[in-house]
Amino acid sequence: MNARTPDSTTARLFxxxxxxxxxxxxxxxxxxxxxxxxxxxxxxxxxxxxxxxxELFLGLAITFRRTRVLGAVGLLAYVGFLGSRLATNIGASNDRT
Structure with a gap:
């Protein structure tokens, strides 16, 4: 049997x-x-x-069901990367004051 689960409208819109x-x-x-x-x-x-x-590529990956998991993992990695950059640069600017 080749049953497919319904696509997520929320994931597509996101x-x-x-x-x-x-x-x-x-x-x-x-x-x-x-x-x-x-x-x-x-x-x-x-x-x-x-x-x-x-963001463009990750968004497109999340839009399509076949690449959604990869896009979600990529988004988590991207958010972690941005968070580390923010923490590093905000900490560095606080050290200079």
């Missing part, structure tokens, strides 16, 4: 939203530069584009 946010990094990068600078004070615009590409 994936499309994340992909749309990622695409927005390319169409309106200045809107993301200030937030990006907190975690990536050097080469901020380059990191804005990198983060946009990451």
């Amino acid at each position: 994936g499309l939203g994340l992909a749309g946010t990622g695409a927005a990094h390319f169409t309106a990068p200045r809107a993301f530069d200030q937030l990006t600078a907190t975690a990536f004070p050097r080469s901020t615009r380059s990191w804005t584009y990198r983060n946009g590409a990451t």
